[in-house]
Amino acid sequence: MIKLFLSLAFALCLYAAPLSHIVVLGDPHLPGKNVPMKEHVIEQINQWNDVDMVVAVGDICSKTGTQEEYDFAKKYFSNLTKPLHVITGNHDFVYADALDSNGKFQHATREIQDEKLKRFQSTFGLSKLYYSIEKPPYLLIFLSADDPKYLTKLSDEQLSWFENELKNHPKTPTIVFFHAPLDHTLENYNHWANTPNFIAQPKDKIQTLLHDNPQLFLWVSGHTHTSAKEPSFASTINQVEHVTNIHNADMNKEVIWTNSLFLYDNHVTIKTYDHMEEKWLDTLERTVFVPKI
Numbered sequence: 088m089i090k091l092f093l094s095l096a097f098a099l100c101l102y103a104a105p106l107s108h109i110v111v112l113g114d115p116h117l118p119g120k121n122v123p124m125k126e127h128v129i130e131q132i133n134q135w136n137d138v139d140m141v142v143a144v145g146d147i148c149s150k151t152g153t154q155e156e157y158d159f160a161k162k163y164f165s166n167l168t169k170p171l172h173v174i175t176g177n178h179d180f181v182y183a184d185a186l187d188s189n190g191k192f193q194h195a196t197r198e199i200q201d202e203k204l205k206r207f208q209s210t211f212g213l214s215k216l217y218y219s220i221e222k223p224p225y226l227l228i229f230l231s232a233d234d235p236k237y238l239t240k241l242s243d244e245q246l247s248w249f250e251n252e253l254k255n256h257p258k259t260p261t262i263v264f265f266h267a268p269l270d271h272t273l274e275n276y277n278h279w280a281n282t283p284n285f286i287a288q289p290k291d292k293i294q295t296l297l298h299d300n301p302q303l304f305l306w307v308s309g310h311t312h313t314s315a316k317e318p319s320f321a322s323t324i325n326q327v328e329h330v331t332n333i334h335n336a337d338m339n340k341e342v343i344w345t346n347s348l349f350l351y352d353n354h355v356t357i358k359t360y361d362h363m364e365e366k367w368l369d370t371l372e373r374t375v376f377v378p379k380i
Contacts, residue, residue: 105349105356107139107222110169111264112345113309113335114146114176117160120339125163128343128362133168139222141169144309144335145176145232145239145266151192152179152203157210172220173211175231176266176310177238180204200235207231217245219252224377225350226256226302230265239267239310240288253300260377261303262348262355268308269293272332274319285311297330304378305355306330307348312337315344315359321371331375333357344368353377 110132115125132138143164148156164171180203183195195203208216216231230249234240241249253261270286279285287293287308297303313320313334325332336344342363349356359371 103351105137105351107225107348107350108135108137109348109350110135110138110141110345111307111333111335111348112141112143112338114312114337114339115143115160115163116146116149116178116337116339117156117163119149121341121343124341124343124362125338126166128338128345129163129166131362131365132345133166138169141167141171142229142264142307143171143173144264144307145174146178146309146337147173147176147207148179150178151182151184151195152206153184154206157206161210171211172229172264173207173213174229174264174266175204175207175216175233177232177235179207180232181235181238194235197235204233217248221259222350224260224352226252226259226261228252228261228263230263232266234288237288238284239265239286241293246289246292250296253296253303257300257302258380259302260380261300262305262307263303264307266308267310268334269297269306269327269330269332272306272325272327273311273313273317273334274322274324276317276319280311297328301329301378302380304330305333305348305375307333307335307346309335309337312339314340315361315368315371321357321359321373329378331373 147160180200182192187193218229220227232239234242267287270290271281273280314336320334345360347358354374354376357373359368
């Protein structure tokens with residue numbers, strides 16, 4: 088009887104209404120390719136009545152973070168009726184507007200990179216590039232790439248802030264949103280997976296923070312353009328120590344997938360939506376339980 092009661096209680100817990108529904112947009116790359124489909128994604132999300140916020144995990148801009156790209160992004164997101172939270176990616180500030188003689192991206196001067204970071208803040212009305220939100224019982228931390236030594240690196244100042252946020256919330260289940268994934272949370276399915284410019288940096292210091300903070304249990308990223316069809320998009324390799332990395336596909340593909348985080352008291356359920364077929368992909372659904380701290 089006791090076992091039956093516990094099983095029923097567990098089932099009710101899993102199927103109760105979530106406390107919050109967060110939709111994650113991976114790398115919008117605006118305007119980029121397939122603009123009509125990108126606009127359709129916003130229309131679909133607007134129709135989901137339970138959505139509390141939308142998070143765009145960097146590379147808002149298509150290529151180099153020009154004023155024109157930012158203007159397009161501002162107009163694009165003006166059609167979203169849900170609260171929006173954004174963080175930077177490398178295409179938002181790292182590169183010079185002009186490509187080199189071979190048509191390749193080239194790094195801008197630090198002065199221009201700083202101007203583009205300010206443009207990001209101004210466009211989206213942010214007082215800082217990194218910030219946190221308390222959404223009981225969770226803490227949501229939003230980190231932005233802001234040091235161009237690597238494409239996805241936290242500055243020393245931001246890293247110190249991040250460490251203090253974790254120190255000040257030692258018992259609060261924490262979810263981090265950052266442009267790049269944690270090291271080796273994907274298979275080496277192409278030549279750049281798990282290389283220095285395609286993981287969260289500084290790698291060693293971030294690894295130490297993960298080890299020292301058992302309350303941090305989810306890391307939500309983009310940057311790698313990992314398709315929902317890639318086997319390691321959702322697999323056991325996504326976990327490093329006690330942290331599960333949720334990978335998000337970019338929005339420049341013919342098919343656009345988004346992940347939704349459904350936050351409950353003691354777990355988070357992750358569901359993947361195919362916006363072309365307009366259906367949830369049941370085989371990719373996962374549940375991650377809040378750590379016992």
